[in-house]
Amino acid sequence: MVHTTYQCRGKISKAGLCRLDWIRSVLNRLYNSALEERKDAWEKEEKSVTLYDQLRGLTHKRRNDPAGLGSIAVKAERGMLFRLERAFQAFFRRCKAGENPGYPRFRPISRMETIDIVDPKTTMVKKRARGYAIRPKGFPTIRLFPTRPLPDGELKALRIVRKPNRVYVDLTYEVEKQPFPKCASAVGIDLGIRKRAVLSTGERIERNTRDWPEIRRQQRRIARCRRGSNRRKKRVRRLAGMRYREGVSNRNACHRQTTGIIRKNGLIAVEKLDIKGMSTKGLKRKGLNREMLSQQWGLLRNQLQYKAEWAGREFVEVNPQYTSQDCHRCGARNRPGRSETYRCSACDLRMDRDHNAALNILRAGVLALGAETWASGPSVVPELCADVKLDI
Numbered sequence: 001m002v003h004t005t006y007q008c009r010g011k012i013s014k015a016g017l018c019r020l021d022w023i024r025s026v027l028n029r030l031y032n033s034a035l036e037e038r039k040d041a042w043e044k045e046e047k048s049v050t051l052y053d054q055l056r057g058l059t060h061k062r063r064n065d066p067a068g069l070g071s072i073a074v075k076a077e078r079g080m081l082f083r084l085e086r087a088f089q090a091f092f093r094r095c096k097a098g099e100n101p102g103y104p105r106f107r108p109i110s111r112m113e114t115i116d117i118v119d120p121k122t123t124m125v126k127k128r129a130r131g132y133a134i135r136p137k138g139f140p141t142i143r144l145f146p147t148r149p150l151p152d153g154e155l156k157a158l159r160i161v162r163k164p165n166r167v168y169v170d171l172t173y174e175v176e177k178q179p180f181p182k183c184a185s186a187v188g189i190d191l192g193i194r195k196r197a198v199l200s201t202g203e204r205i206e207r208n209t210r211d212w213p214e215i216r217r218q219q220r221r222i223a224r225c226r227r228g229s230n231r232r233k234k235r236v237r238r239l240a241g242m243r244y245r246e247g248v249s250n251r252n253a254c255h256r257q258t259t260g261i262i263r264k265n266g267l268i269a270v271e272k273l274d275i276k277g278m279s280t281k282g283l284k285r286k287g288l289n290r291e292m293l294s295q296q297w298g299l300l301r302n303q304l305q306y307k308a309e310w311a312g313r314e315f316v317e318v319n320p321q322y323t324s325q326d327c328h329r330c331g332a333r334n335r336p337g338r339s340e341t342y343r344c345s346a347c348d349l350r351m352d353r354d355h356n357a358a359l360n361i362l363r364a365g366v367l368a369l370g371a372e373t374w375a376s377g378p379s380v381v382p383e384l385c386a387d388v389k390l391d392i
């Protein structure tokens, strides 16, 4: 069994949206007051308030405030208290690990996008003539029109996310794994800066380009507005919407690419990433850019990993050391030049630098996996594995 999340765009009436924003403000106050309670209790009496104390306290709060907290589904309110608990757990964990974490903070309403409905019932999602609808107690009706029908599995998590220009509903279901038919080919993937990734087949995945001039233009327009003005808010919303759409299309592109790779290959080898280490010693001048890119690498890698698991594919991470320096054909180690072409001084190989690295990664992946697990045999790029001793 695996968990799969369907993100659906929610349709909601104008009045409903107002209601949802009001609910968010109520839940936000609940979060902040719960945080205050914990903070005060510790600062004044050195007493710690637990999640269970607060869950119990919630009952009283609901009774005393029938028009506010009392009118909203209790599961959404518990979700807020759970979230606070998670913030504290993370804080304590980091304290224990000797890090220097910040104490959980009070949140403004603008940082309260997500409403978690804990322990949802599968029947909460109602089937309609067209699409579906949810309506937890006190919430407006949110209609859903997913592009594929929702699965029959059990609903495990339900969250409502208010984004700058729309509302999403995330539904997490528990479903059966669906392995893909067996596949004998293998692929190595080199993640790069100039290109997002190069496959050992020579195929390349271009990186996303952002419309930086437009982003800058809008940022300048925002900067010209008076702080706190309506016009500023409107422009901030517009920019946020633009960047959000960009993020979505980027993620979707990533999904298409990774699904394609998983479909076509039985073994996927990538280099082991150390994103944290890279960003500290990496190119300082391009620090931000690089960080952004490294996140995309992480996205690509994570998608490959979980999809490989679902589809019953082998996913191997290999040590990236020397993958860009060694010649994939003869194994000689060459000094990497600045040029995009890889030149081997021993066997006079000339090819794309990243392509060579991808082939090295594939080779290391096949080696790491060994012959037993790789039952489909060395039909994997035969010339590449000629000197790899596989007993098949």
Ligand SMILES: [Zn+2]
Binding pocket: 327, 328, 329, 330, 331, 332, 344, 345, 346, 347, 348, 349
């Ligand atoms: Zn060579």
